[in-house]
Amino acid sequence: xxxxxxxxxxxxxxxxxxxxxxxxxxxxxxxxxxxxxxxxxxxxxxxxxxxxxxxxxxxxxxxxxxxxxxxxxxxxxxxxxxxxxxxxxxxxxxxxxxxxxxxxxxxxxxxxxxxxxxxxxxxxxxxxxxxxxxxxxxxxxxxxxxxxxxxxxxxxxxxxxxxxxxxxxxxxxxxxxxxxxxxxxxxxxxxxxxxxxxxxxxxxxxxxxxxxxxxxx
Amino acid sequence: xxxxxxxxxxxxxxxxxxxxxxxxxxxxxxxxxxxxxxxxxxxxxxxxxxxxxxxxxxxxxxxxxxxxxxxxxxxxxxxxxxxxxxxxxxxxxxxxxxxxxxxxxxxxxxxxxxxxxxxxxxxxxxxxxxxxxxxxxxxxxxxxxxxxxxxxxxxxxxxxxxxxxxxxxxxxxxxxxxxxxxxxxxxxxxxxxxxxxxxxxxxxxxxxxxxxxxxxxxxxxxxxxxxxxxxxxxxxxxxxxxxxxxxxxxxxxxxxxxxxxxxxxxxxxxxxxxxxxxxxxxxxxxxxxxxxxxxxxxxxxxxxxxxxxxxxxxxxxxxxxxxxxxxxxxxxxxxxxxxxxxxxxxxxxxxxxxxxxxxxxxxxxxxxxxxxxxxxxxxxxxxxxxxxxxxxxxxxxxxxxxxxxxxxxxxxxxxxxxxxxxxxxxxxxxxxx
Numbered sequence: 001x002x003x004x005x006x007x008x009x010x011x012x013x014x015x016x017x018x019x020x021x022x023x024x025x026x027x028x029x030x031x032x033x034x035x036x037x038x039x040x041x042x043x044x045x046x047x048x049x050x051x052x053x054x055x056x057x058x059x060x061x062x063x064x065x066x067x068x069x070x071x072x073x074x075x076x077x078x079x080x081x082x083x084x085x086x087x088x089x090x091x092x093x094x095x096x097x098x099x100x101x102x103x104x105x106x107x108x109x110x111x112x113x114x115x116x117x118x119x120x121x122x123x124x125x126x127x128x129x130x131x132x133x134x135x136x137x138x139x140x141x142x143x144x145x146x147x148x149x150x151x152x153x154x155x156x157x158x159x160x161x162x163x164x165x166x167x168x169x170x171x172x173x174x175x176x177x178x179x180x181x182x183x184x185x186x187x188x189x190x191x192x193x194x195x196x197x198x199x200x201x202x203x204x205x206x207x208x209x210x211x212x213x214x215x216x217x
Numbered sequence: 218x219x220x221x222x223x224x225x226x227x228x229x230x231x232x233x234x235x236x237x238x239x240x241x242x243x244x245x246x247x248x249x250x251x252x253x254x255x256x257x258x259x260x261x262x263x264x265x266x267x268x269x270x271x272x273x274x275x276x277x278x279x280x281x282x283x284x285x286x287x288x289x290x291x292x293x294x295x296x297x298x299x300x301x302x303x304x305x306x307x308x309x310x311x312x313x314x315x316x317x318x319x320x321x322x323x324x325x326x327x328x329x330x331x332x333x334x335x336x337x338x339x340x341x342x343x344x345x346x347x348x349x350x351x352x353x354x355x356x357x358x359x360x361x362x363x364x365x366x367x368x369x370x371x372x373x374x375x376x377x378x379x380x381x382x383x384x385x386x387x388x389x390x391x392x393x394x395x396x397x398x399x400x401x402x403x404x405x406x407x408x409x410x411x412x413x414x415x416x417x418x419x420x421x422x423x424x425x426x427x428x429x430x431x432x433x434x435x436x437x438x439x440x441x442x443x444x445x446x447x448x449x450x451x452x453x454x455x456x457x458x459x460x461x462x463x464x465x466x467x468x469x470x471x472x473x474x475x476x477x478x479x480x481x482x483x484x485x486x487x488x489x490x491x492x493x494x495x496x497x498x499x500x501x502x503x504x505x506x507x508x509x510x511x512x513x514x515x516x517x518x519x520x521x522x523x524x525x526x527x528x529x530x531x532x533x534x535x536x537x538x539x540x541x542x543x544x545x546x547x548x549x550x551x552x553x554x555x556x557x558x559x560x561x562x563x564x565x566x567x568x569x570x571x572x573x574x575x576x577x578x579x580x581x582x583x584x585x586x587x588x589x590x591x592x593x594x595x596x597x598x599x600x601x602x603x604x605x606x607x608x609x610x611x612x613x614x615x616x617x618x619x620x621x622x623x624x625x626x627x628x629x630x631x632x633x634x635x636x637x638x639x640x641x642x643x644x645x646x647x648x649x650x
Binding site: 072102134 | 338341342367368369372377625626629630632633634636637640641644645647648
């Protein structure tokens with residue numbers, strides 16, 4: 001059977017805004033937990049666009065890919081790459097970890113056109129104007145919330161899954177409410193219950209990829 | 218069959234042969250008992266209403282050179298993205314029509330100006346079967362930014378878009394693919410056509426000593442080789458030929474071209490006669506007012522309806538040797554093909570004037586083959602079969618636009634693509650500024 005690849009996008013641009021690696025570290029831990037839950041039969045590719053493109057293996061089953069930037073984005077969250085379609089052509093599922101980066105929006109567009117299953121993590125924060133205005137979370141196959149409180153606030157017809165994960169997204173440096181692109185950035189540490197979150201996410205991915213394959217058959 | 222036709226323009230609002238052909242096919246399909254609805258743009262000037270025509274699309278007027286050239290660079294880029302990439306309003310109009318009309322198949326024509334990528338993306342997303350008449354390289358034109366095809370869009374188009382294409386010549390298919398856009402699915406060449414009843418055979422043809430009456434019709438621009446035709450007239454006179462006339466019908470797009478006959482001293486032989494309705498032109502061919510139809514068009518000409526009409530009535534086509542229509546007719550059997558220079562055109566006209574080329578057999582053979590193989594009555598069954606083949610591919614389930622979330626998702630994606638493309642253009646513009 002073809003090994004499964006899941007693309008993680010989003011949050012990574014926040015590190016450019018805050019000058020930290022907190023978002024990347026969070027996603028790597030989450031990815032490692034998912035890979036472990038899958039018995040190392042799954043690859044998670046963390047994708048962003050940046051000035052130093054490249055691809056490196058972080059740990060078994062976790063790959064970090066930086067795509068070449070298209071143009072010179074005005075804000076970290078406006079980064080995009082013409083190579084994104086190619087990068088997504090080799091994945092089975094797309095998980096967007098924020099609802100406000102342009103690369104995430106582009107990935108959503110490409111993934112839906114490619115009939116790839118999409119998960120979007122919803123933190124319950126006002127994000128990018130485009131995502132909020134268009135209600136882009138409604139395009140997700142599954143909306144992931146890290147707390148039941150956020151899940152309860154959602155008014156959506158989409159499947160919502162609570163994947164407990166003790167994470168305060170504002171610590172990752174999310175963009176402020178538009179038009180101001182200020183950064184909410186608290187310095188205290190991030191603590192997560194990665195193992196349980198990984199198992200839960202893996203189960204969701206398996207179900208989505210399984211139903212996509214079924215539909216295609 | 219229930220057929221939804223998408224076209225950027227629809228007569229009486231039209232620019233050229235693309236839209237006129239669209240109306241002819243629609244009328245023929247209606248006459249054959251199909252249920253046809255045309256979805257097109259708001260007319261550029263008032264048009265009378267028609268039951269089967271909905272003029273609800275918004276046209277980003279990429280055809281209005283004055284408008285385009287006088288726009289600010291940012292406005293121009295935004296207009297261009299709405300014209301070729303995506304216009305969410307038009308996707309909404311399409312979704313609405315799909316839901317109301319419930320077509321078996323969508324028949325695509327020229328999608329430039331409508332945000333064609335968005336429309337085709339929407340149909341692909343919803344698995345709506347379609348057939349695409351390609352009177353020009355529209356798929357690759359939709360993947361452009363400015364004059365260049367964006368490899369990322371060409372690649373995505375090649376990977377995602379799949380259906381039945383009906384280009385009017387191999388040249389069109391080749392040009393699209395050479396731009397990096399692969400036509401996935403089925404590609405079936407189908408020429409343009411003539412309409413009406415076959416007239417009695419022409420009995421009088423040009424004889425040496427007569428005045429050779431040359432005509433050309435269409436857009437009067439250099440890309441159509443009108444300058445070459447005027448220069449050929451000058452060469453003919455230099456070579457001592459006076460017994461010829463060249464009548465040119467159509468809108469002159471360049472003022473320097475209008476002056477050219479006088480500049481070259483052939484204004485007694487070459488006349489720009491302005492725009493002429495199609496019916497009137499056909500009437501002139503029927504009355505055998507001309508001997509030769511000159512078509513020195515650019516080599517990328519997809520087909521060329523005007524010469525076909527003229528040849529159907531006994532006018533011999535003298536054409537660029539590798540333009541679209543030249544694929545369908547044989548040199549020295551049905552027509553005369555030549556290199557695209559004034560010198561070569563003058564050579565051909567000179568040989569006719571001297572009696573070295575007899576026009577009568579060429580005209581008779583071309584007329585016979587056109588009325589037999591290029592009449593819409595002959596072509597239409599091919600079109601119907603393609604439409605039926607596409608319709609049969611339709612899923613047995615409920616139509617995608619009626620499934621929960623199907624149309625909503627498609628519209629959200631169109632809005633996302635529309636706004637994303639504008640955001641990218643604004644970013645690029647800000648950097649440039």
